[in-house]
Amino acid sequence: MTLSPLPTKGEDGFYHPTTExxxxxxxxxxxxxxxxxxxxGAAHSMSRAIYTDPGQGEKPLPNEVSEQKPPKGPNLNVMFDQYMALTWIDEKKGIIEVEAGIHLxxxxxxxxxxSTLENSLLYQAFVKGFTLSDLGGISHQTVSGFLMTGSSGGSLWYSIDENLLALSIIDGNGTAEWFTKESEEFxxxxxxxxxxxxxxxxxxxLTPIFNIYGQQITYPTSPADCPIDLFGAGSAGKxxxxxxxxxxxxxxxxxWPQEKVERVVIWEASRGTAMPVFDPAPYEEFADNNFITNVEQLGASMIFTMLGNSKFGIVWKKxxxxxxxxxxxxxxxxxxxxxxxxxxxxxxxxxxxIGFLLTLFFMTFKGLLDALYPTVIDALQPLTKKGKAQLFMxxxxxxxxxxxxxxxxxxxTEFTEIWIPLTDTQRAMDLLDKMFKEGKFKATGYYSTELYAGKQSSYWLSPSFERDVFRIDFFWFSTNEGNPAAKDGFFSQFWEALKDENISFRLHWAKFLPEYDFEKWAAYFKEQYPRWDDFMRLRERRDPQNIFLTNYWSRHLFGKEKS
Ligand SMILES: Cc1cc2nc3c(=O)[nH]c(=O)nc-3n(C[C@H](O)[C@H](O)[C@H](O)COP(=O)(O)OP(=O)(O)OC[C@H]3O[C@@H](n4cnc5c(N)ncnc54)[C@H](O)[C@@H]3O)c2cc1C
Known part of the structure; x- marks a missing residue:
């Protein structure tokens, strides 16, 4: 095979190949x-989980989501915006082949x-009567980025794994090889x-097309009012x-566990026939008007930035x-x-x-903001009146x-996402409830915590490998001060508490991992994955020169710097 000439590095610091x-x-x-x-892909993971190390003497990237630029230096960072075609292999059976950079x-x-709606995988599938079995909370990701980190939506019934047939992947020697789902190493x-x-x-x-039908309801968490027994084993009718x-x-x-807020926003949906005559009523997370939605989000940005920082000047800059x-x-x-x-x-x-004056006022009288917090959240996320759930189809x-x-x-928003065996759901909810009540804002933060589920997977490094999981996604507003993954950071209290309680957990690889005691955590992760050693042996074989390995992954997986 003759090699194509090397693509040149773009001004944005990326290589943009057009062919395999x-x-x-x-x-x-x-x-x-x-x-x-x-x-x-779409850079929705922590930046250091994506990119290479910086060149010698260059500054490391901040470890944040949505970091669009690669670090400086001679290492190669690749972006697939010129390599995102979709080809139909069998239109009847819904079989497609896509290039690595296609966005969902x-x-x-x-x-x-x-990226446009029209060149996305989901839209091209939709017009031919197909879709994917499950999706995450957003669909901005590329197919490769989604798969590489084991991302998934909130379902124990469905998973994108059902749609996967094969992957072509290039190893460290430059050999491209297809792996089908029947092969052991898949x-x-x-x-x-x-x-x-x-x-x-x-x-x-792909899965034959279906529509989704659902509702969103906000309930108080008090046992008398909540239709789910959040912290118990369930009872008749609950x-x-x-x-x-x-x-x-x-x-x-x-x-939202904060005192005087105490509520859960339940979003639920099921599949239904894609009826030929259909006027969609989309789910609206904010208002149904773009301008109001933007004002709401700007307002939320101001409120959470003020709550998460201590100095006016910093808030205003952020x-x-x-x-x-x-x-x-x-x-x-x-x-x-x-x-x-x-x-x-x-x-x-x-x-x-207006924002300047409000920020100046509330940062001067910070206590007032804390006192008003329950009222503000009540306005942003009000309880649902009976019979008034938000319906969507x-x-x-x-x-x-x-x-x-x-x-x-x-x-x-940035996160750490903890996946625990589904059978430990009650223990984990009890523990969290206790921590939130005792720790107040220090434990609850000002933002919400997402709870969902994940279907068991056969992928060796999947946090749901061989078990259905309950997922706790702790949110961190990205403008907050401090590093939530540091030893005394916001997230560490949950990692340490679950570990102390012997609730075995695995972490979502795309989100924050502990940034302290690397050796201890690498040993812990290794214990959690039965096929860890098999994966690492395969890694050595496929990447003998460690060209895909970075310091970030070396620290988190092996507990030490890359040698
Ligand atoms: C707002 C938000 C909402 C989210 N919601 C969910 C959710 O509901 N469920 C969930 O599970 N996760 C969720 N995530 C996490 C998200 O799905 C992952 O970060 C996912 O990896 C993002 O895909 P991406 O295309 O942005 O890939 P990137 O983040 O750019 O890359 C992810 C990883 O894949 C590698 N990679 C990318 N392309 C290739 C390739 N062609 N070959 C080899 N390696 C490659 C990268 O180096 C990196 O290690 C969310 C993240 C954000 C920021």
């Missing part, structure tokens, strides 16, 4: 020059602007964190949390990207022409003045990812 041969050429370059090579849905933050390849090679193509058998998750096809709960994003969104929603631009600047200017691609409407900058 070009990817192979990049892998060979990395091998020959002892460089690292890593790929990005539209990615509004794609820095190259290549279980390692599908979820391999970019450590076993570069995914080039994915073959899927399901335990575990059974609620088992019996609901798609679900997720946002838990809010500037939110105002810029608000202006951009407003301009877009009003058509993007000259008049829209002018009005967007004007409205943003007015909101900026929609196409899968549009409302199954229920958080697609949340803007990545205005509602910048």
């Amino acid at each position: 041969n070009e990817i192979i050429a990049l892998v060979k370059k990395a091998g020959n020059e002892s460089l690292e090579i890593r790929c990005r 849905g539209y990615d509004p933050e794609d820095p190259t602007g290549t 279980g390692a390849i599908v979820l391999s964190l970019g450590l076993l090679g570069i995914v080039s193509k994915v073959r899927l058998q 399901l335990s949390m575990e059974n609620f998750l088992k019996q609901t096809p798609y679900s997720r709960i946002l838990w 809010l500037q990207p939110s105002f810029a994003e608000f202006r951009r969104l407003t301009e877009l929603s009003w058509g993007g022409k000259f008049f829209a631009k002018l009005m967007a600047v004007l409205v943003t200017g007015i909101l900026k003045v 929609d196409y899968t691609y549009s409302s199954l990812p229920m958080d697609n409407g949340a803007n990545d900058i205005l509602m910048g």
Whole structure:
């Protein structure tokens, strides 16, 4: 095989290959020059889980989600915006082959602007009568990024695993090879964190299209008012949390445990026939009007940034990207022409003045903000009156990812996500309830905690390997001060408490992992995964020169710096 010429590095710091041969050429370059090579999808994982290490003497990237730029230096960071085609292999059976960079849905933050609804996997499938079996809370991700980190939606019934047939992946020697689901190593390849090679193509058998029908209801958490026995084993007429998750096809709960807020927002849905005459009523996370939605999100950004920081100057500085994003969104929603631009600047200017005064006031009288907190959350997330649940019925691609409407900058959210055996749901809920009550804001934070489920998987490094799981996704507003993954950070209290209680857990690989006691945590992870050693042996074989391994992964998986 003759190698294609090497693609050149773009001004954005990425290589943008257009063919598999070009990817192979990049892998060979990395091998020959002892460089690292890593790929990005939509950059929704922690940045250091995605990119290479920086070059010598260059600054490391902040470890954040949605970091669009790679670190500086000679290492190779690859972006697949020119490699995202979808080919129909069998239109009757819904079999497709996609290139690595295809997004599941539209990615509004794609820095190259290549992603559109029309070129997304889900939309192209939809127009031919197909979809994927399950989706995460957003659909901005690329197919490779989603699979490589074991991402999944909130369901014990369905999983994207059902759709996967085969993957073509390029190893550290530059050899591309297909692995089908029948092969033993498929279980390692599908979820391999970019450590076993570069995914080039994915073959899927899609699910015949269905619509989703669901509702969202906000209940108090008090046992008398909540229809789920959140902390108990369930009783006549009231399901335990575990059974609620088992019996609901798609679900997720946002838990606001703070004193005087104490509520759960239950989102639940099931599949239904894609009726030929259908007027979709999409799920609305915010208002059903773009402008109001943007104002709500800007307001939330201001409130959470004030709550999560102690100094006025810092809050004001951190809010500037939110105002810029608000202006951009407003301009877009009003058509993007000259008049829209002018009005967007004007409205943003007015909101900026109001925002400045409010920020100054509340940062001066910080205690007042804490006192008003329950009222503010009540306004943002009111309890549902009987019979007034939000009902939605929609196409899968549009409302199954229920958080697609949340803007990545205005509602910048980072997480640590803990997957525990489903059978330990009650123990974990009890423990959390106790921690939240005793620790108050120090344990609850100001944001909500997401509760959902995951179907067991056969992928060796999946946090749901061989067991159904209960997932606790602790949210962290991205403008908060401090590192939540540090030894005394917000997340560590939960990791340590669950460990002390002997509730065995695994962490979502794309989200925050402990950034302290690396050796201890690497040993802990190893214990949690029965096929850990098999995976690591395969890694050594497929990446003999460690071109896919970075310091980040070396610390988290082996407890030490990359040698
Ligand atoms: C707002 C938000 C909501 C989320 N909701 C959910 C959810 O509901 N459920 C859930 O499980 N997760 C969720 N996540 C996590 C998200 O699904 C993961 O971060 C996922 O990996 C993102 O995909 P991506 O395309 O952005 O990939 P990236 O984050 O860019 O990359 C992910 C990993 O894949 C590697 N990679 C990418 N492409 C390739 C390739 N071609 N070959 C080899 N390696 C590659 C990267 O190096 C990196 O290690 C959410 C994240 C955010 C920020």
